[in-house]
Amino acid sequence: MPEIIKVIIPAYNEADSIAKVIAEIPDFVDEIIVVSNNSTDKTEENAAQAGATVLKESRKGYGYACLKGMDYISNQEIKPDIIVFLDGDYSDFPSEMDKIIAPIINDNIDMVIGARVRSLREPGSMTFPQRFGNKLATTLMKLFFNANFTDLGPFRAIKYDKLLQLNMQDKTYGWTVEMQLKAIRQKFSYIEVPVHYKNRIGVSKVSGTVKGAIFAGVKILGWIFKYSIK
Template identity: 75%
Template sequence: MSIIKVIIPAYNEADSISKVIHDIPDIVNEVIVVSNNSTDKTVENAIQAGATVLTETNKGYGYACLKGMDYISKLNVKPDIIVFLDGDYSDYPEQLTKLIAPILEENVDFVVGARTKNLREKGSMTVPQEFGNWLATSLMRLFFKSTFTDLGPFRAIKYSKLLEINMLDKTYGWTVEMQLKVLRKHFTYREIPVKYRNRIGVSKVSGTIKGAIFAGIKILYWIFKYSIKK
């Protein structure tokens, strides 16, 4: 039986975090919520819902993900699969079994939950998000002959492969860095169409002009960095 752990970065997601945790399938061995300097009841609600809760005071999506990975690295028994999932309830956690199926059944290294248009709730992705996804995946297709269509945060990867790609980004570039390194390493990958709904609360990235701009800069930074190295 494969050991599966979920890492959920969360910044002020008190209204949604319990729903996310409760909808995660029982096949998961541990849910790790990383509170990224939350000032609301995110920590208390996550603990009550049964999650392991860590605190990362440096603000940034990548910082939170790296904190979860650092915790896992110190465990005596390492997982086989790591799933990353947002804490805002925009994804459908119950689709985790569908997401990890290619890893378990076909030995695929990395799977992204693709937020395809026909499965998205109206308004669930902002114009900057849609443009960022189109730009990033178009450039990846151009430079690396990639078949990615989305930078969706709901993703699964073999733990051994996650260690091999040596993730570095601490803020907005986490998802695109991971996909670029998967391409550079020639890992096997798959996209699985997943449902997507309007998040609970306001987005800390796409919901602000500053967040959208910095996310766009990070996406371009990582893509051109790796295209030059190619």
């Protein structure tokens, strides 16, 4: 039986990009779920017109939006086999989703991270705080947990049953690193797949501001040190 695949896209004021993201998601996806994270523009309207299921989460935070999408799926009668997480700013290439899910389908891998490798990144697409934060976080994960991650990229896929086992908790910037740390602790199989990455549409709500970059860094390091002393 073909795998049931659902995509969760957290989106905060991504009216100019969300329809482009949805349009490039492959046809094998069964449902595209856009979670509007208290958007004040036409994100919700544009996402709905593009064919997505639109949910609203008034509590600001990347994790809140992801959890909202998961809660919606948990109430559906037929559960998916694979969940793909994707940003709504058009910095990822949704057409590469087949590369993200292939290791799960073909090799029974539990989780796949889309790694934004330098050779495939558009110049300027990752800010210095993003590059520095990724390097620091993945180096510490290697040191403390012998993990083989090089990126905390948001474009990722995971088996639905494994995602539930992680009991995700982070409500804001630590969502991606929490998932990776918990996958390590629970000895899930994982792999990174190189993906292209381009300059996003609009200004980043995290790396585009000093406040956002600092808060994200604190969150990420907090999760790593929390798990390192367990």
